[in-house]
Amino acid sequence: MDISVTVNGETRTRSVEARRTLADFLRDDLDLTGTHVGCEHGVCGACTVLVDGRAVRSCLMLAVQAAGREVTTVEGLAPDGALGPLQQAMADSHSFQCGFCTPGFVMQATAFLTDHPDAGEREIREALSGNICRCTGYQSIIDGVLLAAQRSRQA
Amino acid sequence: MKLPSVEYEAPATVAEAVGLLAEHQDEASVLAGGQSLIPLLALRLARPAVLVDINGVAELSGISQANGSQANGSQANGSLAIGATTREYMAEESAQVAQAVPLLAAALPLIGHEAIRNRGTIGGSLAHADPAAELPAVARALDAEFVVRSAAETRVIAAADWFEGYLATARRPDELLTEVRFPMAPPGTGAAFEEVARRHGDFAIVGLAAQLTLNDGVISDARLAFSGVADVPVRARDAEDLLKGQRPSSELFAEAARAATAAIDPPADLHGSSEYRKKVAAALVRRGLKAATGNAQGTGNAHERQHS
Numbered sequence: 001m002d003i004s005v006t007v008n009g010e011t012r013t014r015s016v017e018a019r020r021t022l023a024d025f026l027r028d029d030l031d032l033t034g035t036h037v038g039c040e041h042g043v044c045g046a047c048t049v050l051v052d053g054r055a056v057r058s059c060l061m062l063a064v065q066a067a068g069r070e071v072t073t074v075e076g077l078a079p080d081g082a083l084g085p086l087q088q089a090m091a092d093s094h095s096f097q098c099g100f101c102t103p104g105f106v107m108q109a110t111a112f113l114t115d116h117p118d119a120g121e122r123e124i125r126e127a128l129s130g131n132i133c134r135c136t137g138y139q140s141i142i143d144g145v146l147l148a149a150q151r152s153r154q155a
Numbered sequence: 156m157k158l159p160s161v162e163y164e165a166p167a168t169v170a171e172a173v174g175l176l177a178e179h180q181d182e183a184s185v186l187a188g189g190q191s192l193i194p195l196l197a198l199r200l201a202r203p204a205v206l207v208d209i210n211g212v213a214e215l216s217g218i219s220q221a222n223g224s225q226a227n228g229s230q231a232n233g234s235l236a237i238g239a240t241t242r243e244y245m246a247e248e249s250a251q252v253a254q255a256v257p258l259l260a261a262a263l264p265l266i267g268h269e270a271i272r273n274r275g276t277i278g279g280s281l282a283h284a285d286p287a288a289e290l291p292a293v294a295r296a297l298d299a300e301f302v303v304r305s306a307a308e309t310r311v312i313a314a315a316d317w318f319e320g321y322l323a324t325a326r327r328p329d330e331l332l333t334e335v336r337f338p339m340a341p342p343g344t345g346a347a348f349e350e351v352a353r354r355h356g357d358f359a360i361v362g363l364a365a366q367l368t369l370n371d372g373v374i375s376d377a378r379l380a381f382s383g384v385a386d387v388p389v390r391a392r393d394a395e396d397l398l399k400g401q402r403p404s405s406e407l408f409a410e411a412a413r414a415a416t417a418a419i420d421p422p423a424d425l426h427g428s429s430e431y432r433k434k435v436a437a438a439l440v441r442r443g444l445k446a447a448t449g450n451a452q453g454t455g456n457a458h459e460r461q462h463s
Contacts, residue, residue, distance in 0.1 A: 001163070018163030018206065021193075040156060041194035045270065054244070054273040060193045061274060062186075064163060065210060108270065129355040130268025 003067040008076030025063035034074040045131030048104040055111035074103035090144030097135035181328040187279035239278025258346035295388040296364040296380035303330040318387040345451025365443030384421040391415035412440035
């Protein structure tokens with residue numbers, strides 16, 4: 001099937017099989033490998049992207065279902081190569097170790113902070129509870145998102 | 156794993172959708188939010204020949220109020236009709252749901268995680284009928300009604316008849332679940348959804364949907380349904396009968412917890428033994444009834460003001 005999807009502001013048209021997930025479409029058809037594929041059945045959160053501004057698991061959505069929609073991936077947060085404010089705050093807080101879960105956390109946190117700029121630690125922990133990290137123990141990730149929230153309030 | 160090869164149809168109307176189901180029968184799987192079906196495909200637990208994707212059927216999404224009538228039992232107070240593809244986040248953010256069906260509003264934030272609720276649908280969860288999920292217990296507790304359509308007819312199925320077994324419902328292969336009607340809570344009603352899960356957002360080891368209606372401090376209606384204790388959501392009728400006509404107290408709730416758990420025989424698995432689940436279930440009844448009472452007392456006045 002031929003589909004057109006707006007990805008990070010750019011309309012991309014490809015022919016895909018129905019069974020192609022949005023995650024594989026982004027990675028294999030569009031070479032946007034920032035979106036990571038972990039469990040491939042909706043448990044780990046590594047493949048989280050934004051569809052029409054809302055966080056979704058791109059392994060649980062077919063590419064054909066994204067036709068006509070606006071998808072934002074982690075590449076879309078740093079279009080010129082400079083880190084966005086959330087990414088910078090997370091880097092400053094050492095939120096990353098191996099980096100595999102990182103794009104999922106960044107996208108989930110992006111969606112959450114957009115809707116809840118005043119969120120505290122408890123809300124942030126709950127918002128990120130669907131994403132799995134096997135390195136950090138989560139504390140540094142929470143610290144990074146909290147720092148981003150603080151900086152955005154001061155700005 | 157990658158999804159298996161599958162044909163794909165995206166009907167634009169219910170008529171087209173049921174036409175496809177009539178053609179493909181049990182070779183077809185209905186794809187709504189996909190938060191349960193896509194994992195089943197990835198794990199090869201489902202191998203449909205055709206996916207009928209109903210996300211483009213606009214008439215299936217939305218929340219509307221239906222008036223009650225004396226004739227239709229549990230729905231006498233009127234009901235909130237929720238279209239099958241209404242996404243869970245939409246119902247979660249709906250002021251109408253919060254006001255009219257507080258038990259549903261209490262359960263929705265506990266479903267999976269935000270990214271799941273952004274895609275997952277009310278009808279999808281109820282048609283998938285996982286006995287550990289929240290919405291089946293809510294539907295069973297409230298005596299919700301399920302509207303299914305085939306090319307030939309429309310049927311309305313009571314929640315008591317809808318859940319037939321593990322991931323099995325009364326829906327026939329050529330039928331589409333189009334709408335679920337939740338009875339509106341009468342004034343003086345309080346609700347709570349309690350669950351114990353390994354981690355936030357996981358399927359609960361045991362869950363409980365609890366709703367009480369108070370009339371001059373006396374329990375006039377009580378509704379309790381468990382998730383995770385059998386292959387279908389389980390209503391605790393004995394406990395409900397015991398509560399009705401009484402005044403809320405911790406002794407009464409302890410008695411209700413004993414009555415509610417006397418009749419259940421929960422499964423044992425790596426998350427907990429049968430005995431453990433029974434203890435959790437009893438604790439949830441005590442906790443749920445206390446929370447529901449608090450909510451009933453908190454909201455009772457507001458409701459009365461609105462209805463006077």
